[in-house]
Amino acid sequence: MALVASIYKGEFTLPDFTLNDSKGVAHALKEQIGEHGLVVAFTCNHCPYAIAVWPRLVRHAATLKAMGINTIAINPNIHPGFPEDNVDAMRKKLDEWNIDFPYLADETQEVAKAFDAQCTPDIYMFDKNGELYYHGRIDDYWKDERKVTQEELLPAAEALVAGKPAPQPQHPTIGCSIKWLD
Template identity: 55%
Template structure:
C-alpha cells in the first residue's frame, strides 16, 4: 500500500453537515452528533494497514474527548466492490474488534469525504464549537509503533480546544492509504 499524506486544508473551514447510515441502516446526522465542545471526525476504513495501526489510539482519544464534550464520528468512504473488507458487514466486525463506541458511518457515495477534502485513511479533522476546522493532522508522531510515540498531537489539540486556546501552529499531515474513489478504481 502506497503511503500518502492528507491534503492541506485551511483552518477555520466550516463543516458541511451530513447524514449517513451506520452498518445497521440507522441514519445519523452530524448536526445531532456534534458535541457541545466540538467534533472529531475521522475518515477511516477496515483494510488499510495505516488505519488499522491507529484504530485503538483513535478510540482512546475519543474516550478522552468525550469527557470534554467533544464527540467523535468515523466515516468509511471505501465502500467499493474491489475492497470487500470495507463492507458494512466488516464494519460491524471492526466495531466489535476495536471497541468502537462512537458512530462508524458508511460514506457510500463518498460525498462527505469529498466535502472534507479527505485524501487518505486515516484523515483526521477536529472542529471547534463554532463548527470550524481547528485541527487537521495526525493522531501522533509514530503510526507504526505506539510504544515509540513522543507527541500525541491530536490529544494535545483537543486539550487546547477545550481550554479555548489558539489551534496548534504546526499541524503535521495524517498519512495513510489513498481513499478508493469509486470513479478511479477499476477491477
C-alpha cells in the same frame, strides 16, 4: 500512501450531511457535535495505517468525550474492489475493535469529497460551531504506538477546550489513499 496537507481553522466548516452507520441508523454530522466539538476520522478496515491507529482512536475518543468532544468515524472505502471495507465488515469491527462511537458508511463518497479527504486515516477536529480547528495526525508515529514521542490530537483538543488558538504546525496525516469509485 498519501501525505495530506492541513487545512486551517476558519477555512472550512462541517458540511451538512447525514450518513448511516453499519446498522442502518442515520446520523446527521452536525448533530454529532459535542459541547466543545467533534472529531471526524476518515478511516477503514483494511488499510495498515488505519488498523494501526484504530486502538488509539478508540481510546482517545473516550478521553475526548470526557472533554466534551464527540468522535465519529467515516468509511469512504465502500468499494466493490475492497470487500473487507463493506458495511457488513464494518459491523463486525464494532465489537472486534470496541468502537463505541458512530462508524458511518460514506457509500457515495460525497462526504469524503466535501472534506477533500485523501487517505485513511484522515483526522479533522471541529469546534462547537462546526469550524475546522485541527486537521492532522493523532501523534508522531503511526506504526508503533510504543514509539510515539509526541501526542498531537489530544493536546489540540485541550487547546480547543481551553479556548486557545489551534496548534501550529498541524502535521499532515499519512495513510492509504481513499479508494475512489470514479
